[in-house]
Amino acid sequence: MYWVGCMASYRVKEIAKSTVKILKHAQISFETLGSNETCCGSVLIRYGMLEEVEKLAKQTITTIENKNINTVATSCAGCYRTFAKDYYEYLDIKPPFTVLHTSQLLADIINNGKISVPDLAPLTVTYHDPCHLGRHMGIFEEPRQVIKAFNTKIIEMKNSYMNSNCCGAGGGLMSTYRELTAAIAEDRLREALETKTRYLITTCPFCVYNMRKTAETLNIPIQVMDLTEFVIKRIEGKL
Amino acid sequence: MKDWYEIYKNTIIETLSKEEITKTIKKAAQKITENKDNALKQIKNVEELLKRVREIRQNAIDQLETFIKEVKESIEAVGGTFYLAKTAEEANKKVLEICEEHEAKLVVKSKSMTTEEISLNEYLEKHNIEVIETDLGEFIIQQLEEKPSHFVAPAIHIPREKISKLFSKLTGEKISQEITEITLAARKLLREKFIKADIGISGANAIAADTGTILLVTNEGNGRFVTNAPPVHICIAGIEKINPTIEDAFIITRILPIYATGQTMTSYISLITGPSRTADIEFTTTIGVHGPKELHLILLDNGRTNMLKDPDFKETLQCIRCGSCLNVCPVYQRIGGTYGYKYIGAIGTIYTAFTHGMEKTAGPAYTCTLCAKCAQACPLELNIPKMVTKLRSRLQKAGYTAPPHQKVLTNILNTGNPFGEPEQTRTTWMKCDLQ
Numbered sequence A: 001m002y003w004v005g006c007m008a009s010y011r012v013k014e015i016a017k018s019t020v021k022i023l024k025h026a027q028i029s030f031e032t033l034g035s036n037e038t039c040c041g042s043v044l045i046r047y048g049m050l051e052e053v054e055k056l057a058k059q060t061i062t063t064i065e066n067k068n069i070n071t072v073a074t075s076c077a078g079c080y081r082t083f084a085k086d087y088y089e090y091l092d093i094k095p096p097f098t099v100l101h102t103s104q105l106l107a108d109i110i111n112n113g114k115i116s117v118p119d120l121a122p123l124t125v126t127y128h129d130p131c132h133l134g135r136h137m138g139i140f141e142e143p144r145q146v147i148k149a150f151n152t153k154i155i156e157m158k159n160s161y162m163n164s165n166c167c168g169a170g171g172g173l174m175s176t177y178r179e180l181t182a183a184i185a186e187d188r189l190r191e192a193l194e195t196k197t198r199y200l201i202t203t204c205p206f207c208v209y210n211m212r213k214t215a216e217t218l219n220i221p222i223q224v225m226d227l228t229e230f231v232i233k234r235i236e237g238k239l
Numbered sequence B: 001m002k003d004w005y006e007i008y009k010n011t012i013i014e015t016l017s018k019e020e021i022t023k024t025i026k027k028a029a030q031k032i033t034e035n036k037d038n039a040l041k042q043i044k045n046v047e048e049l050l051k052r053v054r055e056i057r058q059n060a061i062d063q064l065e066t067f068i069k070e071v072k073e074s075i076e077a078v079g080g081t082f083y084l085a086k087t088a089e090e091a092n093k094k095v096l097e098i099c100e101e102h103e104a105k106l107v108v109k110s111k112s113m114t115t116e117e118i119s120l121n122e123y124l125e126k127h128n129i130e131v132i133e134t135d136l137g138e139f140i141i142q143q144l145e146e147k148p149s150h151f152v153a154p155a156i157h158i159p160r161e162k163i164s165k166l167f168s169k170l171t172g173e174k175i176s177q178e179i180t181e182i183t184l185a186a187r188k189l190l191r192e193k194f195i196k197a198d199i200g201i202s203g204a205n206a207i208a209a210d211t212g213t214i215l216l217v218t219n220e221g222n223g224r225f226v227t228n229a230p231p232v233h234i235c236i237a238g239i240e241k242i243n244p245t246i247e248d249a250f251i252i253t254r255i256l257p258i259y260a261t262g263q264t265m266t267s268y269i270s271l272i273t274g275p276s277r278t279a280d281i282e283f284t285t286t287i288g289v290h291g292p293k294e295l296h297l298i299l300l301d302n303g304r305t306n307m308l309k310d311p312d313f314k315e316t317l318q319c320i321r322c323g324s325c326l327n328v329c330p331v332y333q334r335i336g337g338t339y340g341y342k343y344i345g346a347i348g349t350i351y352t353a354f355t356h357g358m359e360k361t362a363g364p365a366y367t368c369t370l371c372a373k374c375a376q377a378c379p380l381e382l383n384i385p386k387m388v389t390k391l392r393s394r395l396q397k398a399g400y401t402a403p404p405h406q407k408v409l410t411n412i413l414n415t416g417n418p419f420g421e422p423e424q425t426r427t428t429w430m431k432c433d434l435q
């Protein structure tokens, strides 16, 4: 099942669209919960509203369980961490299904030859490890493998992997102290600029939304994209 | 109570607008981290050392109540006095009492966050006692009437132009922006204060339970003057500064400079066990020769026992206040000392919750992005983001919910998404050209 997440459903729809296009391209059968999908509660956990999340968590798990799903893939680093770690860490609830982030799924698809990579002109990008995916969950290599599979070279930022810097959107800051979120995004974008690449790939809709908006506002010449957007653009020859 | 959010938010926006300050902080913080990484490479058995540090701190906190008793016995055995202050008020009163007993007019201090916590300077000044900070950074902050912005480098946010102006004013001479010229001016200004002071007040970086030894780490050497020149020395420290043995305490001071300033060792580590003494005349012990005749140790609780009893936050007491977590923090690098009340940064929000209450910590506690760079930089591997999340949970229960968070919750409950968008539009994206 593809778990879309609220950010990709409402705010960064390109991520949802790109993910579905890739899955179809790779001829993987999947379903979504459609309009029955509800917030997983990730943001509420960050706010400390742990009691309120418990109901949401149980409800979400039951909905997925009732569909007899055993693998859930999501393009959201926040939802991923919530399913794979937080429900257990904060609520003592273990979801009865396997959770994958799209970067893991994509790495797998590519390794199994389910996507034929066309002949592509070389490209140079940089990659931002989202906190929720990298430092918190240890997923560093899969997104990089996917990028490299499309004849693309990654120039690492000064702070990457475990040392990656936050984009500023985490911890509920985007709603409470928006100005600070933007300031931190600017710091991260400046680090990305130092790599002298034109594209910044990442794997979290919060990071994409925040850094993209900040880059636009401040006229920082770097294009921020989700990994799924990057892949589909490469497949379709638009990048 | 309802204004805490708006007030704090405005402080953040104001700080963000002072670009030269945030740039100075960021540069310094990054430099310390770089130095720390280099220093770590130079230490041979660093993993072993860190493992030992974690064991020591855990052991110290696990049996803290026993060790407090042991410290009392040890320090009294060497002729010092011991006092356990339950509250900030009690600690301040005790200091004042000692000052009054000695008719003290001038007090010199070496850097202590604990005295900052209890606002000791303000308290003594209210009682007409002059207090002079002697750590250069603290001295600058004090003279400029600013707030410290870092655990170990309190004046990190002040550019040198401003400092040279300050010293020119204080000395009545033209002091250039050359740092050596500034330090020379400070040396001249403070030297007479050390000699004239009636009382010296210091903090402690570690205390050994078995010997009652106070360990003080400095680079400038001011700690030595403060604890040695005046006839009376008062040391004020939180109860968590205790370590089981003198060897343990030394290991803490061994690791501290690496994480605090990126030095493999500081210039000075003072070990003070009781007041100055001699037995040179007929081998009869007499207290007070060149150093202080009196040593008073005031251990401060001020909410720490509550922390100790709280399984969600007990870990916090293991913190050695190195500030390494601050230096890597993206929020700290942008807003410096604004990120906290008395205690700065994510770990600081936990301290503040217990020492100053929920109202003071609410704003800063919601400022953490939970990115976890701090946990990675911490020599004790404290799970700071998890504690911040738990602290937020307590804040929510106490009624400190940030209005935007409340709105998101209402939206989720009503529409299933944080934005309050209609449920049926969740799938709008599917209707677009998906071949």
Ligand code: SF4
Pocket: B151, B259, B318, B319, B320, B321, B322, B323, B324, B325, B326, B347, B374, B377, B378, B379, B380, B381, B382
């Ligand atoms: S939390 Fe860890 S890194 Fe931060 S000051 Fe304490 S010991 Fe140092």
